[in-house]
Amino acid sequence: xxxxxxxxxxxxxxxxxxxxxxxxxxxxxxxxxxxxxxxxxxxxxxxxxxxxxxxxxxxxxxxxxxxxxxxxxxxxxxxxxxxxxxxxxxxxxxxxxxxxxxxxxxxxxxxxxxxxxxxxx
Amino acid sequence: xxxxxxxxxxxxxxxxxxxxxxxxxxxxxxxxxxxxxxxxxxxxxxxxxxxxxxxxxxxxxxxxxxxxxxxxxxxxxxxxxxxxxxxxxxxxxxxxxxxxxxxxxxxxxxxxxxxxxxxxxxxxxxxxxxxxxxxxxxxxxxxxxxxxxxxxxxxxxxxxxxxxxxxxxxxxxxxxxxxxxxxxxxxxxxxxxxxxxxxxxxxxxxxxxxxxxxxxxxxxxxxxxxxxxxxxxxxxxxxxxxxxxxxxxxxxxxxxxxxxxxxxxxxxxxxxxxxxxxxxxxxxxxxxxxxxxxxxxxxxxxxxxxxxxxxxxxxxxxxxxxxxxxxxxxxxxxxxxxxxxxxxxxxxxxxxxxxxxxxxxxxxxxxxxxxxxxxxxxxxxxxxxxxxxxxxxxxxxxxxxxxxxxxxxxxxxxxxxxxxxxxxxxxxxxxxxxxxxxxxxxxxxxxxxxxxxxxxxxxxxxxxxxxxxxxxxxxxxxxxxxxxxxxxxxxxxxxxxxxxxxxxxxxxxxxxxxxxxxxxxxxxxxxxxxxxxxxxxxxxxxxxxxxxxxxxxxxxxxxxxxxxxxxxxxxxxxxxxxxxxxxxxxxxxxxxxxxx
Numbered sequence: 001x002x003x004x005x006x007x008x009x010x011x012x013x014x015x016x017x018x019x020x021x022x023x024x025x026x027x028x029x030x031x032x033x034x035x036x037x038x039x040x041x042x043x044x045x046x047x048x049x050x051x052x053x054x055x056x057x058x059x060x061x062x063x064x065x066x067x068x069x070x071x072x073x074x075x076x077x078x079x080x081x082x083x084x085x086x087x088x089x090x091x092x093x094x095x096x097x098x099x100x101x102x103x104x105x106x107x108x109x110x111x112x113x114x115x116x117x118x119x120x121x
Numbered sequence: 122x123x124x125x126x127x128x129x130x131x132x133x134x135x136x137x138x139x140x141x142x143x144x145x146x147x148x149x150x151x152x153x154x155x156x157x158x159x160x161x162x163x164x165x166x167x168x169x170x171x172x173x174x175x176x177x178x179x180x181x182x183x184x185x186x187x188x189x190x191x192x193x194x195x196x197x198x199x200x201x202x203x204x205x206x207x208x209x210x211x212x213x214x215x216x217x218x219x220x221x222x223x224x225x226x227x228x229x230x231x232x233x234x235x236x237x238x239x240x241x242x243x244x245x246x247x248x249x250x251x252x253x254x255x256x257x258x259x260x261x262x263x264x265x266x267x268x269x270x271x272x273x274x275x276x277x278x279x280x281x282x283x284x285x286x287x288x289x290x291x292x293x294x295x296x297x298x299x300x301x302x303x304x305x306x307x308x309x310x311x312x313x314x315x316x317x318x319x320x321x322x323x324x325x326x327x328x329x330x331x332x333x334x335x336x337x338x339x340x341x342x343x344x345x346x347x348x349x350x351x352x353x354x355x356x357x358x359x360x361x362x363x364x365x366x367x368x369x370x371x372x373x374x375x376x377x378x379x380x381x382x383x384x385x386x387x388x389x390x391x392x393x394x395x396x397x398x399x400x401x402x403x404x405x406x407x408x409x410x411x412x413x414x415x416x417x418x419x420x421x422x423x424x425x426x427x428x429x430x431x432x433x434x435x436x437x438x439x440x441x442x443x444x445x446x447x448x449x450x451x452x453x454x455x456x457x458x459x460x461x462x463x464x465x466x467x468x469x470x471x472x473x474x475x476x477x478x479x480x481x482x483x484x485x486x487x488x489x490x491x492x493x494x495x496x497x498x499x500x501x502x503x504x505x506x507x508x509x510x511x512x513x514x515x516x517x518x519x520x521x522x523x524x525x526x527x528x529x530x531x532x533x534x535x536x537x538x539x540x541x542x543x544x545x546x547x548x549x550x551x552x553x554x555x556x557x558x559x560x561x562x563x564x565x566x567x568x569x570x571x572x573x574x575x576x577x578x579x580x581x582x583x584x585x586x587x588x589x590x591x592x593x594x595x596x597x598x599x600x601x602x603x604x605x606x607x608x609x610x611x612x613x614x615x616x617x618x619x620x621x622x623x624x625x626x627x628x629x630x631x632x633x634x635x636x637x638x639x640x641x642x643x644x645x646x647x648x649x650x651x652x653x654x655x656x657x658x659x660x661x662x663x664x665x666x667x668x669x670x671x672x673x674x675x676x677x678x679x680x681x682x683x684x685x686x687x688x689x690x691x692x693x694x695x696x697x698x699x700x701x702x703x704x705x706x707x708x709x710x711x712x713x714x715x716x717x
Contacts, residue, residue: 001377001378003378011252015253021127021182022127024184033206036206049122052125065182066183067183068206069207
């Protein structure tokens with residue numbers, strides 16, 4: 001039973017994440033994970049799930065995480081591209097779930113490009 | 122593990138009719154087979170509005186909009202898009218002018234000019250899950266109203282927003298609320314009018330199916346503003362899905378204490394009950410609706426007294442339409458100024474229209490007031506089917522009128538449509554092309570009004586009947602010039618002397634077609650011709666001798682054997698026996714048969 005506006009807001013917070021995917025059009029940061037056969041074989045599913053978990057954990061609500069097809073860097077899969085507003089896209093290679101979490105924390109949250117993992121950009 | 126991808130399947134009546142339930146099952150099965158059920162979810166939402174291209178499946182956050190999805194393409198969408206991250210090109214919307222594939226919903230012309238307020242959650246949330254409504258700021262407006270505002274403050278915001286009734290008349294909502302507030306009584310009622318009955322209109326149904334909580338929240342806010350404790354939703358039995366979802370919504374809201382006693386810990390108590398109507402059009406009229414809820418015949422009574430003074434069970438009652446209620450919460454949250462910044466001087470906000478008839482994109486659109494008919498028909502609607510010529514657009518259902526091509530650039534609002542002899546009505550919009558006979562259209566709507574007249578007042582019961590007889594005479598080729606004068610005079614009499622809104626507006630289709638398409642009436646009466654070739658009794662089929670090659674196809678297909686001629690020689694139709702079935706016309710491959 002909701003007995004105050006505060007309690008309603010708590011429920012709203014609790015379920016806020018359920019609409020995150022569906023509000024993608026209003027978000028300005030895009031994180032793409034290469035999920036073609038080679039990407040999946042190299043563990044891209046763990047990568048994308050780690051990114052999503054980290055994005056939610058860090059309360060970044062203006063970022064959308066999507067999967068994409070092959071980007072042609074099969075030797076460096078899984079690949080992750082980060083598109084921040086007003087800057088060139090950055091493509092990272094060999095992103096396992098650990099690297100993925102670092103990228104979310106350092107690049108997406110704090111704007112720091114992690115040079116040593118960059119493939120292009 | 123958080124869900125990283127969602128497939129939203131349209132669960133409106135339209136898409137369900139084209140098998141979206143099965144599409145949803147297939148998507149779920151395939152996702153399970155790919156071991157992705159923890160990462161990817163499939164859910165059913167309310168209506169996306171693009172019924173022409175249903176069933177719709179939208180993939181988020183990728184923001185890809187698939188149209189006309191069947192079982193087979195549902196499997197491919199999972200195999201290609203969900204598993205491999207490749208957009209499945211075959212089921213994207215194709216822009217007919219450029220042949221370009223448009224994956225993004227917001228880029229599709231049908232959606233470009235839409236502003237969604239009443240339909241804000243339709244196609245976005247699961248209508249059977251109150252938590253999703255709450256996540257989308259649901260019930261925040263009710264909470265704000267109950268804990269921070271006075272009833273007068275609520276009425277003030279609604280008045281300043283300029284919101285007008287979306288069910289037909291366009292009466293200012295805030296003024297209606299104020300009148301009900303001022304009536305002194307311990308018991309008052311709020312009624313939601315969901316007796317949507319215009320042919321082709323389904324705005325209210327889509328809101329109830331796609332976002333039922335928005336209506337409950339609007340009703341609760343209205344109840345607080347006027348001092349009511351109880352509400353009814355009067356919905357027709359033809360809307361089983363809407364009723365089903367409303368029932369779920371009401372029980373979920375009761376469970377969370379958003380309906381019931383001491384809502385948000387305040388003194389305010391409010392609950393609602395669904396009343397299922399038997400589907401009489403007249404019950405959309407508010408006094409008839411009240412009679413129907415009370416168990417009486419659905420007949421209107423004389424106003425005044427208005428329901429705001431003497432309504433349900435003789436208590437002050439506020440009645441608003443579904444779409445009106447759906448607009449209330451956003452106004453409270455975003456402010457009167459925000460709402461008033463959309464629309465025209467006297468018509469604020471948006472209006473949902475059900476676009477139907479001879480237009481490429483049939484469906485539901487929510488557009489700002491002040492948009493032109495041309496924009497709706499040619500941009501959102503994608504123009505006339507088969508490249509034919511536009512003739513008229515009918516707005517306002519049986520109470521409205523037909524607007525011809527020269528007024529296509531009129532900005533749509535309550536007052537402009539009324540000035541053109543039509544009306545906003547609940548938002549039906551039926552497009553007609555060169556093949557539609559305007560006399561016949563007037564007859565169609567009048568037949569509807571005759572069927573739906575409750576028979577209480579003579580003007581409507583007898584007057585409409587006589588009007589219909591004259592129209593029948595005209596379409597059968599028996600009309601005389603005096604009939605046209607009689608038609609106009611009688612139409613005006615019915616309009617002036619009927620008891621309720623039904624009879625006061627039922628002659629509008631006749632009057633507006635007589636005003637704008639008088640030449641078609643003249644052709645029927647004077648020349649005994651139907652220019653559009655619709656009125657069967659007036660049609661005459663001819664064989665053009667120069668074009669006839671004597672293939673005998675028409676003679677073979679004629680069911681009454683009145684086409685004569687030898688093979689390879691010109692044929693003739695014996696018109697005395699002709700039943701005007703049109704079979705020969707359809708069969709001839711040489712364009713040698715014509716009709717006038």
